[in-house]
Amino acid sequence: MNKEQVEQQFEQSQLLIKAVKTEIHQFIVGQEQILDEVLWSMLAGGHVLLEGLPGLGKTMLIRTISEVMDLSFARIQFTPDLMPADITGTMVLQPDEQGKQHFHFHEGPLFRHLVLADEINRATPKTQSALLEAMGEKTVTIMGKTKQLEAPFFVLATQNPLDMEGTYPLPEAQLDRFMCKLLVTYPSKEELKEVIKRTTGNTTKSLSKVATVEDLLTIQHLVKQVLVADDLLDVAINIISATQPNSEDATELGNKYIQAGSGPRGLQALVTMAKARALSLGRMHVSIADFRHTAFPVLRHRILLNFEGEIAGITTDKVIEDILENTLRVEAGNKR
Numbered sequence: 001m002n003k004e005q006v007e008q009q010f011e012q013s014q015l016l017i018k019a020v021k022t023e024i025h026q027f028i029v030g031q032e033q034i035l036d037e038v039l040w041s042m043l044a045g046g047h048v049l050l051e052g053l054p055g056l057g058k059t060m061l062i063r064t065i066s067e068v069m070d071l072s073f074a075r076i077q078f079t080p081d082l083m084p085a086d087i088t089g090t091m092v093l094q095p096d097e098q099g100k101q102h103f104h105f106h107e108g109p110l111f112r113h114l115v116l117a118d119e120i121n122r123a124t125p126k127t128q129s130a131l132l133e134a135m136g137e138k139t140v141t142i143m144g145k146t147k148q149l150e151a152p153f154f155v156l157a158t159q160n161p162l163d164m165e166g167t168y169p170l171p172e173a174q175l176d177r178f179m180c181k182l183l184v185t186y187p188s189k190e191e192l193k194e195v196i197k198r199t200t201g202n203t204t205k206s207l208s209k210v211a212t213v214e215d216l217l218t219i220q221h222l223v224k225q226v227l228v229a230d231d232l233l234d235v236a237i238n239i240i241s242a243t244q245p246n247s248e249d250a251t252e253l254g255n256k257y258i259q260a261g262s263g264p265r266g267l268q269a270l271v272t273m274a275k276a277r278a279l280s281l282g283r284m285h286v287s288i289a290d291f292r293h294t295a296f297p298v299l300r301h302r303i304l305l306n307f308e309g310e311i312a313g314i315t316t317d318k319v320i321e322d323i324l325e326n327t328l329r330v331e332a333g334n335k336r
Helices: 003-024 032-043 058-068 084-088 125-137 189-200 213-225 230-242 252-257 264-280 288-299 307-311 316-334
Strands: 047-051 073-077 089-095 101-107 114-118 139-142 145-148 154-159 178-183 258-260
Touching (some): 003 032, 003 058, 003 264, 032 047, 032 264, 032 288, 047 058, 058 073, 058 114, 058 154, 084 089, 089 139, 101 145, 125 139, 230 264, 230 316, 252 258, 252 307, 252 316, 288 316
């Protein structure tokens, strides 16, 4: 494939992403930044954790994305009594034509393109950990037999804030499997008015399937071809290094309040999601602005604050902002 054909593919992909967003906004009001970040993550092949209070439209957004992109969909309502086999599936004894009993695998809801793990932090840690293999390896192992999940595969999970009654904090190993964590906030007054108009009137909108599974796989392949210059890759590495206390790139705020920072998986997520953002904006190369916009969702669940930071009311977003300002200021100084 020559350069002209590649450029044409990039242009077609950008137009398709715009069409997907336009169709989703026929049904979803506002949430522009959340939608962008979810799509960037999916184009990069990553999983997404959405945190927010009940009733803010997290579940509806995910279901709408699956319909517009024609992805097979399954919703798992996480509850304290949910068992791992309810998610992964199980082996069931079934008789054959001769009456002999044989084990047959009964697929669980994980065997879909897009899995909505609704209120994931209401299930016990044992059940939450059943997702680890699927999220990390795209496989499920039952009774020693490994089953491959169909590509593409995404887990889009919602959770309530941890201080709400009846919730369990997600294990750090599972949190790290999510490419990004998004904070869903209250809509504005204008958005609330539009929500009421759309949901309490007689008119109903039907969604069109704008993209296909093949389209999504093609775009994911193109994301890998987006270029990252060596100096920009160094910037990404410095950002990740600055999340680690007492490193040479750590900031004063980070040394004071960070207990543990991001590792290689965070760097992979930062670079890949930046590539996806660049492609969605019609560029074949990553810029500093891509790191500015993707660092917050990629790193906010990978930075663990110490007790002093929690007491002082410091947020991970505040720490990330400080890291970006310091890292990019140093980068600008080195170029002079």
